[in-house]
Amino acid sequence: xxxxxxxxxxxxxxxxxxxxxxxxxxxxxxxxxxxxxxxxxxxxxxxxxxxxxxxxxxxxxxxxxxxxxxxxxxxxxxxxxxxxxxxxxxxxxxxxxxxxxxxxxxxxxxxxxxxxxxxxxxxxxxxxxxxxxxxxxxxxxxxxxxxxxxxxxxxxxxxxxxxxxxxxxxxxxxxxxxxxxxxxxxxxxxxxxxxxxxxxxxxxxxxxxxxxxxxxxxxxxxxxxxxxxxxxxxxxxxxxxxxxxxxxxxxxxxxxxx
Amino acid sequence: xxxxxxxxxxxxxxxxxxxxxxxxxxxxxxxxxxxxxxxxxxxxxxxxxxxxxxxxxxxxxxxxxxxxxxxxxxxxxxxxxxxxxxxxxxxxxxxxxxxxxxxxxxxxxxxxxxxxxxxxxxxxxxxxxxxxxxxxxxxxxxxxxxxxxxxxxxxxxxxxxxxxxxxxxxxxxxxxxxxxxxxxxxxxxxxxxxxxxxxxxxxxxxxxxxxxxxxxxxxxxxxxxxxxxxxxxxxxxxxxxxxxxxxxxxxxxxxxxxxxxxxxxxxxxxxxxxxxxxxxxxxxxxxxxxxxxxxxxxxxxxxxxxxxxxxxxxxxxxxxxxxxxxxxxxxxxxxxxxxxxxxxxxxxxxxxxxxxxxxxxxxxxxxxxxxxxxxxxxxxxxxxxxxxxxxxxxxxxxxxxxxxxxxxxxxxxxxxxxxxxxxxxxxxxxxxxxxxxxxxxxxxxxxxxxxxxxxxxxxxxxxxxxxxxxxxxxxxxxxxxxxxxxxxxxxxxxxxxxxxxxxxxxxxxxxxxxxxxxxxxx
Numbered sequence: 089x090x091x092x093x094x095x096x097x098x099x100x101x102x103x104x105x106x107x108x109x110x111x112x113x114x115x116x117x118x119x120x121x122x123x124x125x126x127x128x129x130x131x132x133x134x135x136x137x138x139x140x141x142x143x144x145x146x147x148x149x150x151x152x153x154x155x156x157x158x159x160x161x162x163x164x165x166x167x168x169x170x171x172x173x174x175x176x177x178x179x180x181x182x183x184x185x186x187x188x189x190x191x192x193x194x195x196x197x198x199x200x201x202x203x204x205x206x207x208x209x210x211x212x213x214x215x216x217x218x219x220x221x222x223x224x225x226x227x228x229x230x231x232x233x234x235x236x237x238x239x240x241x242x243x244x245x246x247x248x249x250x251x252x253x254x255x256x257x258x259x260x261x262x263x264x265x266x267x268x269x270x271x272x273x274x275x276x277x278x279x280x281x282x283x284x285x286x287x288x289x290x291x292x293x294x295x296x297x298x299x300x301x302x303x304x305x306x307x308x309x310x311x312x313x314x315x316x317x318x319x320x321x322x323x324x325x326x327x328x329x330x331x332x333x334x335x336x337x338x339x340x341x342x343x344x345x346x
Numbered sequence: 347x348x349x350x351x352x353x354x355x356x357x358x359x360x361x362x363x364x365x366x367x368x369x370x371x372x373x374x375x376x377x378x379x380x381x382x383x384x385x386x387x388x389x390x391x392x393x394x395x396x397x398x399x400x401x402x403x404x405x406x407x408x409x410x411x412x413x414x415x416x417x418x419x420x421x422x423x424x425x426x427x428x429x430x431x432x433x434x435x436x437x438x439x440x441x442x443x444x445x446x447x448x449x450x451x452x453x454x455x456x457x458x459x460x461x462x463x464x465x466x467x468x469x470x471x472x473x474x475x476x477x478x479x480x481x482x483x484x485x486x487x488x489x490x491x492x493x494x495x496x497x498x499x500x501x502x503x504x505x506x507x508x509x510x511x512x513x514x515x516x517x518x519x520x521x522x523x524x525x526x527x528x529x530x531x532x533x534x535x536x537x538x539x540x541x542x543x544x545x546x547x548x549x550x551x552x553x554x555x556x557x558x559x560x561x562x563x564x565x566x567x568x569x570x571x572x573x574x575x576x577x578x579x580x581x582x583x584x585x586x587x588x589x590x591x592x593x594x595x596x597x598x599x600x601x602x603x604x605x606x607x608x609x610x611x612x613x614x615x616x617x618x619x620x621x622x623x624x625x626x627x628x629x630x631x632x633x634x635x636x637x638x639x640x641x642x643x644x645x646x647x648x649x650x651x652x653x654x655x656x657x658x659x660x661x662x663x664x665x666x667x668x669x670x671x672x673x674x675x676x677x678x679x680x681x682x683x684x685x686x687x688x689x690x691x692x693x694x695x696x697x698x699x700x701x702x703x704x705x706x707x708x709x710x711x712x713x714x715x716x717x718x719x720x721x722x723x724x725x726x727x728x729x730x731x732x733x734x735x736x737x738x739x740x741x742x743x744x745x746x747x748x749x750x751x752x753x754x755x756x757x758x759x760x761x762x763x764x765x766x767x768x769x770x771x772x773x774x775x776x777x778x779x780x781x782x783x784x785x786x787x788x789x790x791x792x793x794x795x796x797x798x799x800x801x802x803x804x805x806x807x808x809x810x811x812x813x814x815x816x817x818x819x820x821x822x823x824x825x826x827x828x829x830x831x832x833x834x835x836x837x838x839x840x841x842x843x844x845x846x847x848x849x850x851x852x853x854x855x856x857x858x859x860x861x862x863x864x865x866x867x868x
Binding site: 147148149150151168169171172177179181182183184185186187188189192195201204208226227228245 | 616617618619620622627628629631632633635636639640643644696697698699701702703704705706707708709778857858859861862865
């Protein structure tokens with residue numbers, strides 16, 4: 089499943105005029121974006137900007153009201169099964185089957201994708217090892233810490249060696265050592281031809297880690313391109329604040345000046 | 347050492363009175379109250395000496411069983427066990443295990459409940475005072491019965507001590523709490539039926555109880571009074587074996603708790619691959635393995651079928667009350683349908699964990715079939731038993747094929763209907779980890795409508811097989827029964843396959859919408 093059948097130059101993910109409305113609120117306002125194959129792509133934006141909604145629509149979890157999404161050239165909403173086979177997704181804010189042990193959960197994810205038992209078993213052990221979950225593998229996921237839960241969810245997204253990884257807030261609650269390990273795994277994956285899309289609101293991390301970045305706020309795409317092009321000389325965080333706005337109220341809490 | 351432990355218990359009791367006079371007052375009031383009850387009960391027992399021996403035996407066995415059961419259960423539910431001599435406190439001492447166990451057990455008699463129980467059960471001899479062998483047996487049996495009470499209480503609390511505080515315990519306790527509530531209706535109903543019907547089944551109950559750990563010692567004098575020396579001897583051996591087993595189990599638990607003192611419980615014990623190693627390594631097999639794991643580990647699933655083991659009891663109550671034992675024949679079809687519908691809320695129970703199924707692109711038909719397979723692992727044997735046993739016991743084997751056909755039709759077509767329904771409708775159910783008996787707001791109306799509709803569909807689907815059963819009863823031709831079996835199985839199988847296919851197709855088409863629906867239930 090990891091071989092690249094798509095023509096060279098095909099974006100890893102391509103979305104066009106993707107839109108979603110929840111009741112009166114426009115969550116995503118017709119975003120179009122190309123994620124180049126082989127890039128380490130950061131999706132940044134303030135809380136409630138529409139990052140998770142956009143990624144859910146691009147990965148087949150949430151049906152868009154408008155627009156289209158192609159994953160490695162496969163229309164996600166016309167050929168969902170083919171598209172899903174090519175991507176590994178870490179969704180944010182969803183539960184896991186947490187009455188399974190970590191090892192069972194990763195195995196489950198592999199078997200659901202139709203992989204054979206031996207490959208699943210081998211890769212499960214590899215994943216548990218690199219994610220430092222070997223000892224916890226036999227424990228129920230419900231007893232995991234938040235960081236461990238994130239890591240085991242990441243393992244379920246990696247087991248089938250997907251062409252594109254879509255990770256929604258992969259570093260939340262993960263300890264620094266594990267985060268470094270995960271970054272290394274992801275960098276290695278990109279170096280060998282994979283594409284990673286991460287959402288985050290830690291600008292520092294995105295600036296260090298990613299080759300490309302897109303800034304979203306209030307459902308609109310504000311900027312996209314290589315990290316250097318988007319930040320234009322200043323730090324990504326400064327540029328982000330310029331783009332998104334909303335600063336300048338720090339005078340408000342005078343009672344806080346003790 | 348045993349005497350030492352008993353003195354220790356006495357000293358602890360005395361010191362606690364000194365520290366808090368109010369405790370002494372409490373113990374005195376409780377003791378007096380209890381003593382009054384015991385005197386009252388024992389006086390009643392003495393009156394039984396003039397009654398029929400069989401009646402006396404029935405009453406004593408039932409009463410003693412109730413007391414013993416109380417000792418086994420009340421400490422768990424009320425958590426009011428006297429742990430003055432908590433075994434954990436002896437962890438650092440080198441006391442031989444049997445001695446510690448004996449000492450701890452006997453020290454239970456030093457204290458109000460233990461002493462009163464000893465008096466109460468020992469007082470049985472008054473009922474048998476006209477029959478010297480029975481009198482002696484009653485005395486010995488009373489003491490042994492009181493020991494059994496203490497041993498059971500120790501066993502249940504010791505085994506529970508390892509569970510209390512763990513997630514698993516909370517899971518299980520929540521379910522156990524609901525069982526008496528479900529049975530309350532028939533119990534009250536039976537009681538209201540009047541003493542006559544109670545007297546009808548009490549002797550039978552006493553006969554059964556007399557062979558369980560609860561009533562075995564109390565039934566001993568009755569045997570001797572009736573001259574059944576062989577039975578009495580057998581019962582004595584049985585009782586001692588029970589007592590030995592309980593003590594052995596408790597002592598083992600004690601030993602374990604002392605070797606591994608309870609640390610704050612974090613994390614569960616390691617689990618292997620479980621069902622994943624048993625089912626085939628296909629998407630379908632994986633779904634089945636996961637679902638079966640949940641059936642065993644998630645209390646919400648257990649709660650949804652907690653009514654299944656109670657159903658035979660409920661129907662048995664109803665059928666004996668109405669004097670129509672044939673009512674037991676509905677057990678098979680009823681359990682079949684009930685258990686099949688247990689999977690109708692499956693996706694709702696998954697909650698947003700269902701996203702894994704959406705993201706991995708598992709085919710809908712695999713999802714449906716896997717869930718059915720997991721449920722069938724236990725639902726099929728249970729349904730078969732519930733269909734086969736009642737006709738056999740009622741001596742209506744002529745109806746067996748038809749009942750079997752209707753039951754299997756109910757189970758299989760129920761699976762089919764539930765597979766379609768759960769691909770389309772979600773309920774607001776308790777979230778993973780929540781109490782299985784919590785009713786989420788806004789659940790009622792929709793659930794009622796969906797369930798009413800599915801049950802209406804079920805009754806229509808069962809019509810052909812039911813019609814053939816009626817034909818058999820009216821014409822007395824066995825051929826109709828066999829036809830009912832054939833029609834039921836074939837119809838059920840066809841509907842099962844069709845339901846899985848249709849449900850699978852709906853799931854493929856609507857997985858994101860279903861995902862949204864379960865996310866909204868959060």
